[in-house]
Amino acid sequence: MFKIPPHQVAGHHASNGTLGPLVDDSGRFYKPLQGDERGSAEVAFYEQFSANTEIPDRIRRFFPVFHGTQVMKASDGVEHPHIVLEDLASSRVNPTIMDIKIGSRTFGPEASDEYIAKCLKRDRETTSLRLGFRISGLQVYISEEVGFYKPPRDLVLKSTTDEVKLLFRRFVSDDPTNHVLASEVYGGPNGILAQLLELKVWFEDQTVYHFCACSLLFMYEKTTASEGASPNPQVKLIDFAHVTEGKGVIDHNFLGGLCSLIKFLSEALEDLKDHDAPKGVTQESTALVDNGH
Amino acid sequence: MFKIPPHQVAGHHASNGTLGPLVDDSGRFYKPLQGDERGSAEVAFYEQFSANTEIPDRIRRFFPVFHGTQVMKASDGVEHPHIVLEDLASSRVNPTIMDIKIGSRTFGPEASDEYIAKCLKRDRETTSLRLGFRISGLQVYISEEVGFYKPPRDLVLKSTTDEVKLLFRRFVSDDPTNHVLASEVYGGPNGILAQLLELKVWFEDQTVYHFCACSLLFMYEKTTASEGASPNPQVKLIDFAHVTEGKGVIDHNFLGGLCSLIKFLSEALEDLKDHDAPKGVTQESTALVDNGH
Numbered sequence: 305m306f307k308i309p310p311h312q313v314a315g316h317h318a319s320n321g322t323l324g325p326l327v328d329d330s331g332r333f334y335k336p337l338q339g340d341e342r343g344s345a346e347v348a349f350y351e352q353f354s355a356n357t358e359i360p361d362r363i364r365r366f367f368p369v370f371h372g373t374q375v376m377k378a379s380d381g382v383e384h385p386h387i388v389l390e391d392l393a394s395s396r397v398n399p400t401i402m403d404i405k406i407g408s409r410t411f412g413p414e415a416s417d418e419y420i421a422k423c424l425k426r427d428r429e430t431t432s433l434r435l436g437f438r439i440s441g442l443q444v445y446i447s448e449e450v451g452f453y454k455p456p457r458d459l460v461l462k463s464t465t466d467e468v469k470l471l472f473r474r475f476v477s478d479d480p481t482n483h484v485l486a487s488e489v490y491g492g493p494n495g496i497l498a499q500l501l502e503l504k505v506w507f508e509d510q511t512v513y514h515f516c517a518c519s520l521l522f523m524y525e526k527t528t529a530s531e532g533a534s535p536n537p538q539v540k541l542i543d544f545a546h547v548t549e550g551k552g553v554i555d556h557n558f559l560g561g562l563c564s565l566i567k568f569l570s571e572a573l574e575d576l577k578d579h580d581a582p583k584g585v586t587q588e589s590t591a592l593v594d595n596g597h
Numbered sequence: 598m599f600k601i602p603p604h605q606v607a608g609h610h611a612s613n614g615t616l617g618p619l620v621d622d623s624g625r626f627y628k629p630l631q632g633d634e635r636g637s638a639e640v641a642f643y644e645q646f647s648a649n650t651e652i653p654d655r656i657r658r659f660f661p662v663f664h665g666t667q668v669m670k671a672s673d674g675v676e677h678p679h680i681v682l683e684d685l686a687s688s689r690v691n692p693t694i695m696d697i698k699i700g701s702r703t704f705g706p707e708a709s710d711e712y713i714a715k716c717l718k719r720d721r722e723t724t725s726l727r728l729g730f731r732i733s734g735l736q737v738y739i740s741e742e743v744g745f746y747k748p749p750r751d752l753v754l755k756s757t758t759d760e761v762k763l764l765f766r767r768f769v770s771d772d773p774t775n776h777v778l779a780s781e782v783y784g785g786p787n788g789i790l791a792q793l794l795e796l797k798v799w800f801e802d803q804t805v806y807h808f809c810a811c812s813l814l815f816m817y818e819k820t821t822a823s824e825g826a827s828p829n830p831q832v833k834l835i836d837f838a839h840v841t842e843g844k845g846v847i848d849h850n851f852l853g854g855l856c857s858l859i860k861f862l863s864e865a866l867e868d869l870k871d872h873d874a875p876k877g878v879t880q881e882s883t884a885l886v887d888n889g890h
Contacts, residue, residue, distance in 0.1 A: 408702065408849060408850060409701065409702065413721065413726045413727045420717075424713075424717075428706065433706045434706045434846060435846055435849075436846075436847075436849035436850075465844070465845070465846065508856055508859075508860070509860070511860070551758070552758070553727060553728055553729075553758065553857060553860075554729075554856060554857050554860050556701060556728075556729035556853030556854055556856055556857040557701060557729075557853060559852075559853050559856055560849030560850060560852050560853030560854075560856075561849055561853075563801055563847060563849055563852055563853075564846060564847050564849040567801070567802070567804070567846075567847050
């Protein structure tokens with residue numbers, strides 16, 4: 305009944321001695337509580353957020369539905385608590401997915417010196433500090449024959465600014481002459497950019513939550529014009545183990561990264577419409593894209 | 598002919614062995630070049646910015662006019678290079694001024710480990726990390742008899758979030774029942790908020806400069822209704838020793854702090870209009886405000 309999520313592109317996986325998330329066939333996602341305070345912090349966030357009647361529906365739709373917690377027995381017979389969430393990919397057949405960790409800073413003001421040092425190192429080694437976000441993982445559906453383009457996570461995390469630009473192009477097209485998909489996925493009234501702009505308006509005003517080290521998940525379904533179906537682009541917020549109270553201050557760290565991301569995607573959309581390579585970038589210049597598939 | 602600027606509220610001052618800025622009576626401000634690379638970096642910024650024809654006039658007005666550099670002889674007879682700028686306070690009689698360093702992070706991605714550690718410590722000790730900005734200094738004109746309210750800079754830098762809120766109220770009124778000045782200074786089509794929103798639109802788009810560790814300067818003139826004059830609120834950007842190239846990325850660190858500041862001022866304006874104390878803050882609770890004058 306339970307299986308390993310087929311479309312996870314970032315975050316914790318099951319491995320020797322580590323529990324990973326599971327999904328069932330009724331559309332639920334079971335995330336093992338991280339053993340330290342992070343697990344309980346994430347549960348506390350979901351409980352508080354679910355009960356918060358101030359959240360408008362147009363914003364709540366960006367968050368996974370929370371179904372409480374559940375103790376589950378692992379294969380070794382040990383019981384372990386899980387957060388039960390909506391499985392965001394359950395209604396999709398071959399979802400193209402990108403996970404982007406938002407914020408130039410992934411630690412909060414109250415973090416310990418040791419934790420700050422660890423995060424700051426990671427933020428400097430990835431694009432976080434420079435761009436205000438980093439791509440944590442992605443998969444791009446190519447075709448039934450080829451399957452998915454899913455570059456190794458380590459390589460994705462090491463992306464340079466130019467490689468991030470290419471990944472945003474790659475995300476919406478394996479074919480540089482096909483800009484129709486980009487217009488539908490990034491552009492348009494229901495596209496990813498429109499959804500991010502809706503989030504931006506909320507982040508300019510809300511002072512209740514600071515979404516430290518959270519990710520934005522982009523998802524869509526590749527379709528051919530003949531099928532007549534929409535790629536149904538969706539933006540979701542995930543990973544709330546480091547959410548802290550806003551205490552009357554906007555989440556300027558998330559908002560800054562979000563604005564930077566919006567600018568990148570706007571430019572990617574323009575570039576794809578123009579059929580040109582992004583300024584100063586040659587497709588051949590990066591191992592990340594050449595070795596894709 | 599040269600004198601010490603009478604209205605400087607933050608930044609370097611002349612002291613034993615250190616040169617400070619000077620002003621003349623023709624409206625120019627002479628800033629000694631900092632000896633290390635910061636001095637030449639600031640000159641390079643002003644030269645590049647002055648020559649940049651892409652900057653729209655509605656944005657250029659936020660920057661001091663640059664008059665080149667000039668070698669001047671100090672009182673000890675040693676010659677020292679200075680940046681010559683417009684003296685922003687020269688046309689004002691009793692200006693009320695606030696200097697706010699913008700950004701939750703005051704170091705750039707290329708800074709050395711040692712410099713990062715120093716800045717991060719300062720950003721955590723002040724409100725920078727939490728609020729996305731810190732008040733570096735202020736003076737508030739009270740009256741001819743009383744003169745200026747000018748709290749010690751050390752005390753200002755140690756402000757808590759609640760004290761920052763009080764300083765934003767104090768900046769526009771020494772009298773809690775006088776909200777007219779707040780409406781004129783923060784509000785209205787030419788007020789500080791309108792100017793900050795204009796800057797925000799530019800920062801959402803410009804990817805040429807990263808204004809690391811820069812300050813926003815707020816200035817206005819206290820007037821009485823009977824004089825019929827406007828307080829003429831002005832916003833300026835100053836201190837460009839740490840500006841770096843944007844390289845196609847927006848300045849998400851500055852933008853995040855700017856949005857946080859806009860939110861604070863909007864709330865201060867609402868609070869003052871309501872004649873109420875800011876939520877959860879009692880005027881009596883802070884040494885900073887009680888010991889003011």
